[in-house]
Amino acid sequence: MEPNHTKSSDSYAADIYSIREAQVRIKPFAQQTPVLTSDTLDSIAGRKLYFKCECFQKGGAFKFRGACNAIFSLDDDQAIKGVVTHSSGNHAAALSLAAKLRGIPAYIVIPKDAPKCKVANVKRYGGRVIFSEPSMQSREDTANKVLQDTGAVLIPSSNDGRIISGQGTISLEFLEQASDIDTLIVPISGGGMISGVALAAKAINPAIRIFAAEPMGANDAFQSKSNGRITKLSEVNTIADGLRAFLGDLTWPIVRDLVDDVIVVDDKEIIQAMKLCYEILKIAVEPSGAIGLAAVLSDGFRKNPVYSECNHIGIVLSGGNVDLGVLWNSFDK
């Protein structure tokens, strides 16, 4: 029997029903990503670990789920004018790809100093790139101008009910693939993924624990939880380039209420976890994608007696878009 969600569906930007709708909506397009396990990593962690491989998702990251749900939620009249975003990372690529599948334009505002591989990714999926100045103000202004010029719909990367619902489909799949999971560990940035994951997982099993994994150099979620209010940082500094965004007004209440704790790790721990993903799991993950494993292996998690009951841990490996140029150059000898 599912718990009564009337209250949450009033209070939050998404709920188990909108997430189940998203699952039906994106099913023809999204990959049902596999779950991998490793005896070696279990023995290193001292726990049973399940890895949800969202790096195998279309576009190379979980972001396609939310983008696809948002785009296929639009009425035909709205959709025909296209969509806009000013995220330049995995969300931009995912939105471009989902728009292409619906046959509508995606306008992607990218700061002109963004890495070339990000611009190339967006273009590969058919996104229309519009360059702005590097500042967030210029990015927002440019996006607003595109909105006015085209009548397109703004699709934010995290702070949006359609996005949260799409990302929540991860939980529906994951808990079916590994039904003994008692704990989920999810990277946190803008909070779209963990909000969806937490809403769905706690609706299915209210006893499940939800932890966010966050880089030390961009620990706004940790600080927000400590302060009891959204706390933004004046600067961020982490190798995990997908985890530099801050919580928004729609994701914050969900993170505040449903995320049991934020586990903070440093960049060294992230790189070590990334290495284990490549060498033991044989998966190409990006730094942001490996942070969940870093959290499980961190002293802060292992030595905290509160977590001793977390024995079947589901980790979302969120994406695999990383520049491995140094590796390929090494073969050109």
Place this chain on the structure above:
Amino acid sequence: MEPNHTKSSDSYAADIYSIREAQVRIKPFAQQTPVLTSDTLDSIAGRKLYFKCECFQKGGAFKFRGACNAIFSLDDDQAIKGVVTHSSGNHAAALSLAAKLRGIPAYIVIPKDAPKCKVANVKRYGGRVIFSEPSMQSREDTANKVLQDTGAVLIPSSNDGRIISGQGTISLEFLEQASDIDTLIVPISGGGMISGVALAAKAINPAIRIFAAEPMGANDAFQSKSNGRITKLSEVNTIADGLRAFLGDLTWPIVRDLVDDVIVVDDKEIIQAMKLCYEILKIAVEPSGAIGLAAVLSDGFRKNPVYSECNHIGIVLSGGNVDLGVLWNSFDK
């Protein structure tokens, strides 16, 4: 209805029945590896491609299937004395792991100039390392001495019915996971994997095409097929370190009769395919593991009109054990 295999079971070292037995035998231990697909790679190849991810197999390569079948085929009296091999690569690691699972010793003869990571891999899985001189003669002599001293059983890496049967389980899984496959492409070295894959696949669907993928610098299988007899090379030179062995007397007749063609690619093509595996599929494969994709993308394959009917191609990504030190060093800045 299955074709009559009385003849092949007389002539070859394995058949569909020994392969089905192997499947039951290794099931409690081996991973059923996932099959991945990619629209991007399909459009690059101009064909539908299915990737069987044996890099996710226990020990990081398909070799565990054969090693596990061989070890669990032994009578208790034989098994207790342990097993020996003088392969130092993925087979050695797989044999060590399978022996550990059965609780018996695995004696691994390794030339003293072997890369440290290979020695470490064997030790990690509990193998007992015995060093020999680098020459093949010294490796064989050392293995023979271990055999005499211990009474252990020699388990070759390829040229063995139990090994061939174990590797053949790849086909059973793969053709169930992607039932429209009309062509299988498999790396070839000693021929154990392709022999098992071909025997099983052609028993299930006699019309299926089986291609071997082989590096230019170690193309003994190509030459053997051309000459109509086992042809060994005086030297080999390829980045694909898992594909430097030669066919044996048990694998050759199967390769001769059941492998439709050998597609030869150079090291540059192998590295390019490896790059696509990392960047598009997000999988860490070793050079030998990526060669099937290299074959499908090679001019020799694409431009040959004979292959124009190969539209649903199953590619075995055979392993993921590769030293990525240069990548990790790049983060230590």
